[in-house]
Amino acid sequence: MRNLLNFIIRYGTWFLFAFYVLLSFVLLFSHNSYHHSVYLSSANAVSSAVNSTSSEITGYFHLRSINESLQASNAMLENEVLNLRHQIAEYQTILSDTVKNKNYEERFKYISATVINNSVRHPRNYFSINKGEADGVRRGMGVVDQNGIVGIVNVTGRHTSRIISLLNETQHFSVKIKGTQFIGSLAWKGGDPWIAYVEEVPRHAKFCAGDTIVTSGYSTTFPSEIPVGIIMNRVKGSDDNFFELKVRLTSDFRALSTVRVIMDEYKAELDSLQNYDFKPDK
Amino acid sequence: MNKEIIKFALLFIVMLLAQVLICNHIAIFNVAVPIIFIYFIIRLPISLGNGILFTLAFIMGLSVDIFADTLGVNALACTLLAAMKRPIYYAYVPKDDKTKYLTPSISSLGVGVYCKYLVTSVGLYCLMVFTIEYFNFANVKEIIILAASSCLLTFIMLLAIDSLIIRKS
Numbered sequence: 001m002r003n004l005l006n007f008i009i010r011y012g013t014w015f016l017f018a019f020y021v022l023l024s025f026v027l028l029f030s031h032n033s034y035h036h037s038v039y040l041s042s043a044n045a046v047s048s049a050v051n052s053t054s055s056e057i058t059g060y061f062h063l064r065s066i067n068e069s070l071q072a073s074n075a076m077l078e079n080e081v082l083n084l085r086h087q088i089a090e091y092q093t094i095l096s097d098t099v100k101n102k103n104y105e106e107r108f109k110y111i112s113a114t115v116i117n118n119s120v121r122h123p124r125n126y127f128s129i130n131k132g133e134a135d136g137v138r139r140g141m142g143v144v145d146q147n148g149i150v151g152i153v154n155v156t157g158r159h160t161s162r163i164i165s166l167l168n169e170t171q172h173f174s175v176k177i178k179g180t181q182f183i184g185s186l187a188w189k190g191g192d193p194w195i196a197y198v199e200e201v202p203r204h205a206k207f208c209a210g211d212t213i214v215t216s217g218y219s220t221t222f223p224s225e226i227p228v229g230i231i232m233n234r235v236k237g238s239d240d241n242f243f244e245l246k247v248r249l250t251s252d253f254r255a256l257s258t259v260r261v262i263m264d265e266y267k268a269e270l271d272s273l274q275n276y277d278f279k280p281d282k
Numbered sequence: 283m284n285k286e287i288i289k290f291a292l293l294f295i296v297m298l299l300a301q302v303l304i305c306n307h308i309a310i311f312n313v314a315v316p317i318i319f320i321y322f323i324i325r326l327p328i329s330l331g332n333g334i335l336f337t338l339a340f341i342m343g344l345s346v347d348i349f350a351d352t353l354g355v356n357a358l359a360c361t362l363l364a365a366m367k368r369p370i371y372y373a374y375v376p377k378d379d380k381t382k383y384l385t386p387s388i389s390s391l392g393v394g395v396y397c398k399y400l401v402t403s404v405g406l407y408c409l410m411v412f413t414i415e416y417f418n419f420a421n422v423k424e425i426i427i428l429a430a431s432s433c434l435l436t437f438i439m440l441l442a443i444d445s446l447i448i449r450k451s
Contacts, residue, residue, distance in 0.1 A: 013331065013333040016332075020337075020340040021362070024343075024358030025354065026354070027353045027357060029354075041353075042348065042350070042351050044348065047302075047348055050303070058307075120309075121309045121312065122415060123416055124351075124352075126351035128351075190416075191312075192312075
């Protein structure tokens with residue numbers, strides 16, 4: 001017993017070393033788990049305070065390019081509003097008795113937030129925003145910027161949240177080729193923050209370079225038809241039964257600044273439907 | 283002694299903030315990343331006990347990880363670097379009573395020996411950190427490019443920081 005104690009005392013620091021190494025491995029391999037503690041993410045109070053202070057300063061750096069893309073998206077939306085107004089007016093004159101101006105319940109709501117910390121150079125990237133549970137942000141909500149989708153909420157603090165960036169090898173998104181029903185799975189494979197791949201596109205899918213990839217809307221995370229990227233070309237995938245497409249992303253992840261978190265009012269209802277056990281009447 | 287503690291506490295905070303606020307956002311040609319916070323581990327006195335050395339290194343790595351959301355990557359690499367600190371040091375410095383109580387720096391070791399000690403530590407760290415992060419031997423070429431370019435950039439920046447600190451003191 002004394003020998004054992006002596007041994008432990010003598011090599012105590014190396015036990016400590018082994019403990020730290022083990023602890024690091026535990027942390028390292030828990031990156032996939034959804035149940036990250038807030039304290040161990042950049043959404044904790046100290047690091048979000050530091051990051052917000054620095055983003056107050058660096059936030060001005062990309063304003064010009066952000067302004068330009070906002071202007072572009074604003075012009076497009078204005079066009080669309082005019083178009084739709086025109087269409088509604090037309091329908092009302094033609095079929096005033098059948099088309100009612102029904103006020104559709106809004107399904108999606110947006111929470112606007114500012115990115116306070118961002119990275120693009122790791123294989124698994126995350127960024128944090130300055131809105132948290134107190135503002136209605138919950139885990140699993142989708143996040144978009146003015147150009148397209150950017151990520152999914154992963155950890156929420158009281159006033160900050162951490163988002164899994166689209167630039168994260170472990171995260172896949174359900175997408176489709178715009179104007180068709182051919183769906184695939186969007187994955188980023190490291191390296192260039194502009195390039196991602198759409199996997200599992202059926203072989204009979206028709207497309208050409210320059211077609212837009214949009215969200216499929218098959219989840220409660222993102223509404224359908226949000227732009228994701230532009231098809232560059234077809235590449236040889238790992239599975240011969242499917243196509244794989246190389247895509248240039250529409251969002252500039254190096255200059256993320258203002259994003260919107262998407263709240264789906266139907267989420268609870270849809271989730272409960274999926275868990276619903278059908279019991280036929282006897 | 284107290285003065286030393288305050289000096290290193292200050293170095294810890296300054297290096298941590300410089301890393302997470304500035305250097306983490308730099309990636310020259312999308313490959314070279316300055317990893318300057320290991321300067322804190324490199325500069326710790328050789329006479330420091332292993333227990334304190336490992337603990338400080340682990341805390342430093344974990345702090346950087348928490349800010350950068352790379353949980354475990356830097357914590358593991360820092361702990362390993364701390365364990366290698368003494369072997370690297372004695373690879374270039376003769377083992378005797380005089381060298382046992384030195385704090386590694388240009389003035390105590392001389393430019394040549396210090397540069398060798400610095401470049402070995404930085405090189406090993408870069409190799410470890412990118413291997414841990416990519417953790418896939420299919421990426422060997424990528425890891426080597428990242429590690430080599432980051433090592434060069436970090437080495438230059440650390441020499442610059444050294445010259446700043448030494449001029450002041």
